[in-house]
Amino acid sequence: MTRTDPLDVPRPDAQLHLGVFFQGVNHWTIWSDPASGSQIDPASFRKVARTAERGLFDAFFLGEGLRLREVDGRIHDLDVAGRPDAITQLAALAAVTDRIGLVSTSNTTFNEAPDLARRLSGLDLLSEGRAGWNVVTTDNAWTGENFRRGGYLDHADRYTRAEEFLTVARALWDGWKDGAASGSPGASTWAAPGAVRRVRHRGAQFDVDLAPTLPRSAQGHPVIFQAGDSGEGREFAARNADVIFSAHGSDFDDALAFADDVRRRLLSAGRPEDDLRILPGTEIIIGATEEEALEKKRWIRLQQVTPATALGIAGLLWNRDLSDRDADGPLPKEDPVVAENDGSFGARRIADPYTVVAEWREKAEAGGWSLRETVIALGPQRGHVGTPAGLADRFTHWVRHGAVDGFNVTPYLIPDGLDDIVDLLVPELQERGVYRTEYTGTTLREHLGLREPLTHRSTTDGRRAG
């Protein structure tokens, strides 16, 4: 293998970053195969995190659910469901891993800022600077039914609250001066006088007044991730995040367009255009040959999209109960039903089902596809299929041309789905000089090559600006 000619590419020294997403509710994690393990046993989490660490990944991610998915008022029973509280699980993983970042998806709508900031801070200290927070929001009253406050937040206020939430969290994280707790056992006071700053915040969403109880970790703050793809979400990321997840990770032009858009928004927000890492979610399917990889992909898709799942997905599009149809038969003849609220929650909503159904019919007819084949062929095109060398060449090209900074890998098998990536793909990437051969830092912020936390930038002593 030769290194890509530095003159040919805009980012000749760019490095690929990898994360692993231990998915919660989804049908992409194959649960029916004998090789698939428990989704809740602590051994599964340990295995995935340690394999990722062996592969020198930047981070291990956990999602969050605040209510079980429902379709037509009934709990959706086809997908993997049931998962641990993210921060609690990650605090346990902090004890059994050394370097890998530990990122929790945590909701700003149904948490209180002082409480969540403290939990994240605790994770950051217990992992010695490896914590990350994927900031997400919710607006629906359906989720709110599990919380004291109920469905109290308007859609438009989601990001307003999220931003104020972050402001409070950062103030708490910056509340202790460096070296606040004494380094001497014989000190006259436990903390230096005046070293802990009270945080008083009164805003539209939060009215708090407290003395924070935790120092900063080795990385300053937990690394901030953001995953919303809307304009609002991208703006929020440009103002606040260190890493953005995206769904733009399968097509090079699409990925590059997304990355360029994010970089423009960063500049507008007054940040350097390389201040945010772009890590699309992806699935990676590896075979010894291209043919073997494609054959593996076919098998994987059939495991992921069972007849019942195909009927369930089509049922969401048609907004009809199709569970008694034949998934291996033709598409339903009926028109989709358009309703204001179809009673389905936690599932992707389809804005214009008529257009989508028309497109499905056209392509199914042209391809001679059954309903299930159509669902597979026209579903989200997830990720990358190929040989280790072919994939390494492709990823090198992507990262050196600025389409991505890396990928957040979603294994299709738990807990062994990362093994071939770590054992076969990683060495090829290392040979091309696009992937680390050892951890050079200890914190998640260092792994990702990030600058200081945003609130630490304008002062020399590292304390919060202003």
Add this chain to the structure above:
Amino acid sequence: MSGPALRLAVELDGDGAHPAAWRRAAHSPDHLLTPRRVARVAAAAENAGFTLLTLDDGVLPPGSVPDTVGRIGAVERAAFIAASTSVAGVAPVVPLTYAEPFHVSSQLASLDHISVGRAGWVVGEETQPEAARAWGRPLVEGAAARASESRDGVAAVRALWDSWEDDAVVRSVATSRYLDRDRLHYVDFTGDTFTVKGPAIVPRPPQGQVVVLGHPDLVPAEQLDVALVAGRGLAAVATAAAGAGTPRVFAEIEVALDTAHATAEERVADLEQHAPWTDRGRLRHVGSAAGLAALLERLRGVVDGVRLHPLVLDEDLPELSRLVLPHLFERRHAVRPSAGATLRTHLGLERPANRYATAAVPAGEVTR
């Protein structure tokens, strides 16, 4: 006095039970909030043979200046400890005065999964008005209102733990069903100040219900597995224990032991120069290891176990480990936990049936 062997719990928050305990700790203040310290203390307590490790918590700083003002959240510490120990139960203090019961339920169920059935929960409360401003929530004012939040909160959390039947994950390849939705249940909990729909997002904890410990004046007896009772003397403890009405009763005991370098009295006096050792109305033993062993022996038959609050962890834990616990284990006055068993098993508590279970269970057996 004799009775069944005692179960031993120890409180491991900060540097010890005394507000100025940090002054006698074997490390500098900036090492308190590190994973090494958290793991080291837990390992020492587990190796000593304690059945349960508890971790105090609250949103406000644990002490006031000039003493310790830093603390990592108890749930996070408990999860970290659960992953780095293998036998002892781990119980964080989690107050429900302002917290969301749904989150608390998920966190504690997760702790039970992480520890493979070693999770407990000490129900706490946020008593100070400042805690409301720290949470950014309206003040819950007065003991009655706090008790109401705790009562409803514990009830909601317990209902959520049952909202998945044990075998709700069916992974039926034949029918393509990962879940059997008939074995998942909306809890539809309605309390005085909140409602919770359910079901939980976390499958039922390995123990069925995490072991719930608390003070009887805060949590109704029927919601507790273990009552933590105080009393300055044996008689007061016996009275409280007799009236607890819970499956198990543990006595709270504050402990300062003689060491090779100083007597217990001297150690207490040293710290009292800096701050008073708050009197919480608990039994207190200041003296020799043998004296503590004798006191514990007298508690057999009065209570099922004790929770010790050592004056200074770095000084008292080694003495407990070296002199007190071995003495009790040798004479079978206390039980050392064994690997592979759940906390419930260690406490002699049955694994509760699920209140929502669809399988036919005679009504009388569905109680806790």
